[in-house]
Amino acid sequence: MPRISESTVRRLSHYYRALAEVEAEGGDVISSQRLAEREGTTPAQVRKDLSHFGSFGRRGLGYNVAHLRREIRRILGLDRRWRVAVVGAGHIGAALLGYRGFSAQGFDVVAVFDNDPQRIGQVLGAVQVRDVAELRAAAAAEAFDIGVVATPPPTAQAVADLLVSVGVSAILNFAPRKLFIPARVALRNVDLTMALENLSFALTPARGSRRRRAQD
Amino acid sequence: MPRISESTVRRLSHYYRALAEVEAEGGDVISSQRLAEREGTTPAQVRKDLSHFGSFGRRGLGYNVAHLRREIRRILGLDRRWRVAVVGAGHIGAALLGYRGFSAQGFDVVAVFDNDPQRIGQVLGAVQVRDVAELRAAAAAEAFDIGVVATPPPTAQAVADLLVSVGVSAILNFAPRKLFIPARVALRNVDLTMALENLSFALTPARGSRRRRAQD
Structure with a gap:
């Protein structure tokens, strides 16, 4: 094919x-x-x-x-269910856990990880936030299909590397940052930030009209 | 330029x-x-x-x-603030209202509309859900820059038409459906559904291998 x-x-x-x-x-x-x-x-x-x-x-x-x-x-593989681990329990992670469409499409969030002691132990959706230090052991026991990167940009690549190393088959990236991962792992980006910036660019008139010399 | x-x-x-x-x-x-x-x-x-x-x-x-x-x-126009009206107070609308990154990037959700009597009157984020029948009058008074379509697919086009007719300059579409709008209005799509289906497709082995004759 x-x-x-x-x-x-x-x-x-x-x-x-x-x-x-x-x-x-x-x-x-x-x-x-x-x-x-x-x-x-x-x-x-x-x-x-x-x-x-x-x-x-x-x-x-x-x-x-x-x-x-x-x-x-x-x-499209929509007749199956997928085991999803989310890393990052901030704004986006929480919004995702609250987004019922996720489960309606066969994506079951079975684990959430964060590195912030204030978030660890909290319950989001029906899942308790665990320390990201436990991710490797959890993956061995729970066999995640998909890893969701919902961390701030600076840690996104390290989290993706970790998810790849524990054997996820796919990564869904919400961090507004380009990720480098092996070709055997599927990667999709949902970039709300970028969509917003694209919109505000489209709405901004006369951009670039000040072609003045940069002071640097 | x-x-x-x-x-x-x-x-x-x-x-x-x-x-x-x-x-x-x-x-x-x-x-x-x-x-x-x-x-x-x-x-x-x-x-x-x-x-x-x-x-x-x-x-x-x-x-x-x-x-x-x-x-x-x-x-990118990120030094400005934009007045956003969200239509659809369901899963995605609620997730959006809870997503603080929206405001951090200069997008202020100033109005939310729905047509479901059970949702009208509820408070999402800091905004009370209004009847979509009030949208036209509200737009005249409140001058929305951006309309967010967060309705189910069947009503998405009608909502987009309404938003265009009240003069928004841009539409951010979360409905998993293609929208037809005039070229003067900027359109960006954030399609979580599609990203998920893309992922599950990528994860599904041996797709298409059953090249059997359809029974229709």
């Missing part, structure tokens, strides 16, 4: 949710044309994306909504 | 935080080489990104850390 790009997976996610909506509206069948319109892409793109994984429709008849949704669910 | 790409802005965000770290470590000056290494890019890329906005360093001497940080802060 050819390597599937991140943007293909992103579109599959979109199709998956569009199909859920169509199903909720009572639709049985959808054409690639209509699926494409809902997601702002082309029918050819829809057919190409799906063709990586098999043959799901019939020419001229469209896709069976329930069946295609089930297949995409399987392709 | 040429149009600045989203990826340039993303790198500026990274440089900004790297400079903050260097400053915290007591560094006065940094070379484009060292700034590039911290962010996994090249010195030429660093120089090119910064050159859009002026001349900030001296050949062979590097950049003055405090000065460059201040300049990037200005370029």
